[in-house]
Amino acid sequence: MNHGPYDWGRPSDDTYGAYNHQIAAANNSQFPKMNTQQPIVTGTSVIAVKYQDGIVLAADNLGSYGSLARFSDIERLLPVGDSTIVGISGDISDLQQIERILDDLQVQDSYDMEKPNLKPEHVHEYLSRVFYNRRSKMDPLWNSTIVAGLSSTNELVLKYADLLGVTYSSPAIATGFGAHLAIPLLRRKVETEEDASKLTEEEAVELVRNCMKVLFYRDARSIDKYSLAVISQSRKKIDIHKGLRCEDMKWEFAKHIRGYGAPQL
Amino acid sequence: MSVTSAVSSDYNSGVSNVPIEHQFNPYSDNGGTVLGIAGEDFAILAGDTRHTTGYSINSRYEPKVFSVGDELLITANGFAADGDALVKRFRNQLKWYHFDHKKNLTIKSAARFIQHLLYGKRFFPYYVHTIIAGLDEEGKGAVYSFDPVGSYEREQCRAGGGAASLIMPFLDNQVNFKNQMDPDSNGTAKKELKYLKLDEVISLVRDAFSSATERHINVGDGLEILIVTKDGVRTEYYPLKKD
Numbered sequence: 485m486n487h488g489p490y491d492w493g494r495p496s497d498d499t500y501g502a503y504n505h506q507i508a509a510a511n512n513s514q515f516p517k518m519n520t521q522q523p524i525v526t527g528t529s530v531i532a533v534k535y536q537d538g539i540v541l542a543a544d545n546l547g548s549y550g551s552l553a554r555f556s557d558i559e560r561l562l563p564v565g566d567s568t569i570v571g572i573s574g575d576i577s578d579l580q581q582i583e584r585i586l587d588d589l590q591v592q593d594s595y596d597m598e599k600p601n602l603k604p605e606h607v608h609e610y611l612s613r614v615f616y617n618r619r620s621k622m623d624p625l626w627n628s629t630i631v632a633g634l635s636s637t638n639e640l641v642l643k644y645a646d647l648l649g650v651t652y653s654s655p656a657i658a659t660g661f662g663a664h665l666a667i668p669l670l671r672r673k674v675e676t677e678e679d680a681s682k683l684t685e686e687e688a689v690e691l692v693r694n695c696m697k698v699l700f701y702r703d704a705r706s707i708d709k710y711s712l713a714v715i716s717q718s719r720k721k722i723d724i725h726k727g728l729r730c731e732d733m734k735w736e737f738a739k740h741i742r743g744y745g746a747p748q749l
Numbered sequence: 750m751s752v753t754s755a756v757s758s759d760y761n762s763g764v765s766n767v768p769i770e771h772q773f774n775p776y777s778d779n780g781g782t783v784l785g786i787a788g789e790d791f792a793i794l795a796g797d798t799r800h801t802t803g804y805s806i807n808s809r810y811e812p813k814v815f816s817v818g819d820e821l822l823i824t825a826n827g828f829a830a831d832g833d834a835l836v837k838r839f840r841n842q843l844k845w846y847h848f849d850h851k852k853n854l855t856i857k858s859a860a861r862f863i864q865h866l867l868y869g870k871r872f873f874p875y876y877v878h879t880i881i882a883g884l885d886e887e888g889k890g891a892v893y894s895f896d897p898v899g900s901y902e903r904e905q906c907r908a909g910g911g912a913a914s915l916i917m918p919f920l921d922n923q924v925n926f927k928n929q930m931d932p933d934s935n936g937t938a939k940k941e942l943k944y945l946k947l948d949e950v951i952s953l954v955r956d957a958f959s960s961a962t963e964r965h966i967n968v969g970d971g972l973e974i975l976i977v978t979k980d981g982v983r984t985e986y987y988p989l990k991k992d
Contacts, residue, residue, distance in 0.1 A: 619775050624773060644807065657807075663807075664805070
């Protein structure tokens with residue numbers, strides 16, 4: 485037996501000869517099987533907040549190739565069924581894989597049921613299990629996602645799931661940089677479920693749009709063009725507004741901006 | 750071409766070229782802490798409701814202690830995805846147990862079963878500290894605690910998770926009267942063990958968690974205590990500091 489710390493417990497090469505790696509390479513290729521080791525083209529934050537009558541969700545349209553702003557029309561808010569939106573950040577090719585997986589799920593659902601029955605709680609459970617199974621195979625789908633929608637009992641569902649299979653629920657959720665930049669702004673208005681029940685739709689949209697502006701200011705891998713989804717309980721409807729722009733931005737020399745840097749008279 | 754470096758150490762004088770690789774890490778720490786205490790005719794299992802990754806608070810209310818039926822309480826604290834997976838598997842198998850045997854699962858059997866669930870992944874472990882609580886066949890309170898690979902033990906009390914090292918010595922002293930003497934013996938006899946009452950246990954748990962909240966960054970927001978007695982399971986919630 486090999487007693488070196490790096491190969492402890494392996495048969496020693498002196499006795500058994502070097503291990504033949506071809507044996508384990510079931511794909512019979514010259515190289516071992518390769519899994520996703522890092523994201524390539526990426527999408528940045530997704531943010532979401534609950535309000536008294538639903539959920540507002542937003543994600544920008546940029547696909548970054550490292551620091552290169554490579555694609556500027558990537559849609560990262562995916563409708564699934566008629567009462568769910570899935571917002572996805574992270575690797576874009578894995579996003580497209582998830583898109584196909586969820587599409588298959590919808591087709592399957594439409595075969596089984598006479599009317600659409602796929603609800604956000606089901607989508608979230610399914611998606612988080614896909615993530616967890618892939619991470620357990622050490623072949624992760626490199627994404628963080630937010631699932632939002634109206635449940636089978638017409639209640640609000642707002643949940644998170646990521647590449648590790650970690651899940652949680654909260655009245656305000658953000659992925660990636662948004663967790664650092666947008667969450668403090670969102671929690672200032674919506675710390676608890678009770679706060680959410682007092683926030684109007686107009687206030688929620690304004691809040692999320694302000695967060696998207698702050699993210700564009702401070703997140704280098706972002707763009708000022710984004711999609712925003714409004715889920716409404718009373719209207720039983722989801723509206724996705726596409727191609728929105730960050731508005732009322734100030735790009736003057738910092739010295740001349742009020743409220744920026746040292747206080748001015 | 751891959752980046753290589755010559756690695757040698759005290760243990761291995763042979764210089765080998767090992768490529769430096771960045772590997773995907775399948776684990777993370779989602780913080781939180783849990784605590785189980787057994788009384789004479791009751792048992793409690795408590796946990797804070799904060800969910801974290803790194804320095805970020807993901808959620809202020811994400812329960813991690815569950816009542817799974819048969820008057821059994823379960824929690825698996827550590828890596829949340831593994832914890833959820835373990836509890837889901839347990840719930841599913843409990844359902845099959847009912848179909849197959851038409852009787853309740855005893856806490857003794859539940860404990861042995863969880864050992865098998867955990868040890869089954871001995872070489873890719875569930876990164877969790879598991880605690881279950883309930884009543885034994887004689888109706889006495891029971892707490893069983895497990896390490897990540899399934900070693901387990903029945904105990905009067907056990908803290909698990911991030912602040913376990915802060916809470917456990919306090920419990921040793923207050924539940925098992927460790928380092929306490931009988932005041933009448935003039936320091937010659939140990940204080941005799943006795944069962945604590947439910948309200949005493951609740952206030953111990955609340956003190957333990959509010960103290961852990963002060964000293965541990967991953968503990969806070971809320972405390973959820975599940976109490977099992979012969980009358981069933983009851984839940985109590987107390988807010989903790991949110992900072």
